[in-house]
Amino acid sequence: MGAPAIRGLGILSGEPKSADARAISSESTPAKPADWGSAGAISGPPHTKSLKNETVDRPLQILALPRPDRPGDRFRRATRECLLALAAVDAMLEDGKASREAIAGERTALLYVTAAAYGASNRAFIERRGGVMHFAYTAPAVVPAEVAIEFGVAGPYGILIGGAPATLRAIEQAARLLEAGTCDRALVLAVEIFEECADLYARHRRSYRWPLVETAACLWLERGAGAISFESARDGRWVAGATGPGERFAAGPLADLRDWRGRGMAGPVELSGRWRGEQARLHWSPEESHARGSAA
């Protein structure tokens, strides 16, 4: 199968060094309520959340992203994960030096992956915060829907629930759609947020590699040369995992890809990840799309 070329990659990450991040550094255990109905951003200082650590030596930290500021009445009810997805697409367009029109239309496929980003909105609805009319926002499908609405993306779509292996599979699926001519460009979107369910993750602390790093990422792919191959295997262990420091669930492979690009894209890249006992690897020789920057 032909390897797709990278046209752009946008990432917002809760890493402490990142300007996107806010650090939560209290000893509080309860989750902070979601910011339902807020028209503006959480524009407070960056922070890190540290959780009670009864049995594990490592600190249980969540490196959180703020709720992005996005003007417009349409976003009044939008959830933090939706707004982060939109911000990731903005960042991707900036990276690709392209205007939003470049990804609009029926020839753009949109593949969304998450393991748990819907947890925050599900919890808010269950706990009756924000009112029952927010029910529609509990569906994982609304995150790519907000992207489709905002950027006019109207092509094929897919939504995979799972960790890093699901994202690697989505990249492979994008390669397949591009090769088959089903679309001219494909966006692989991954969003993971943790803050609102911090206490629940802490209960299953041994299942994750801490800190949990909130991440929203979008990868823009076009047809390219080279080769891509995907493989997965099961070892039966229920452990999340990625190659970089901390845990980003589905967003991990895109953060790894960013790091590889940051190192100058020397040679092929091998992206890997694990979720619920499935290990997956993607061998890929991506190139930067020649069209990069030409459609701005």
Add this chain to the structure above:
Amino acid sequence: MATPERVVLAAAGVVTPIGQDLEAFWSSLVTGASGISQIERVPVADLRVQRGGEVKKLGRIKDWRGVPDCRATRLLIAAADDLCAQAGFRPLPLDPARVGVVVGTALGGVEEGEKVLAGDRGRRRLPQALYDGPGWALARWLGARGPVITVSTACASGATAMAVGADLLRAGEADAVVAGGYDALCRFVLRGFDALRSLTRDEVRPFDRRRSGLLLGEAGALALLVRERDARGPRLGTLLGYGSASDGFHIAAPEPEGRGLERAIRAALADARVSAADIDLVSAHGTATPLNDRIETAALKRALGRRAHEIPINSIKGSLGHTMGAAAALEAFMCLLSAQRGLIPPTLHLEEPDPECDLDYVPGQARPGRPRVMLSTSMGFGGCNGALILEAA
């Protein structure tokens, strides 16, 4: 371009409000039985609408040891039990590492999340609350050790799952895939749809002038997919093609002209390498909301042209409610059973046709007919549109 490898549905299994195996499901559809009743398993006294398509007692499996105490998981496994009975195996007669599982759901195990937040600290609740929990539990029950994938394209999830399952086979990642969809009725979804005012106090009347909304249902629906060259023995039919398209219009409401659904249908026809003239039966999404049925009618007319006026189109949601993640898979099975049995189930409770829904929506009784190529359409929250093209065995 090379023709994609053909994928067949070797067998199917279901658990639904109108029957807990494929035969009972089919019999109820053709006789016009209704699975709508007062909801009993979860409290509904505070809700405006208290009825739905509830599976009253999961009677298929007597011993649930080793299976999580999770309604969604148990619906899925009950459907798998029927699938194994239909296919005549369990354990799987294949290398487990070559058997994949792909399931679609709108809600996953969200009811487990409700229990956790209500104070239940059971060790297994939280992993089941993630939307991919029931899919992994199914894989364990089946003994399948190939890829396990959960998709959540809202109410189009069952269609997406079967398409992804077919892709796994074509890519050589598996030699058999158990694919389909599920969703359980729980407080979370009942309260949500009640708040949206999408539920009716009347019967569910797809394409009827008096239609006033949908009722929710719960179900599990699974098929065994294999490559045609690997298929042995009887089969239900072939999955010829799949198409999807985003509305890019609104979070909860469908695009008023149905352009997204039209694009999905056209993409499915192209993927299947058939034309509108080849379609003999349409299983419509047909939720019975005032908006959906009018929009769907318009989309079918544009996508199928004159053929839309010549062929039967039905909706089975009047019989069992909207089963969300299971709906598209159940509707696909209905299409293939229609072809096999030579009968097209009626659209239950369609009595006064809406002039804006002026296609042949099969009112009244089951109708003789043996379709060869069939289209099944799905629409969901977030503007998810999906279409499957199926071919009779």
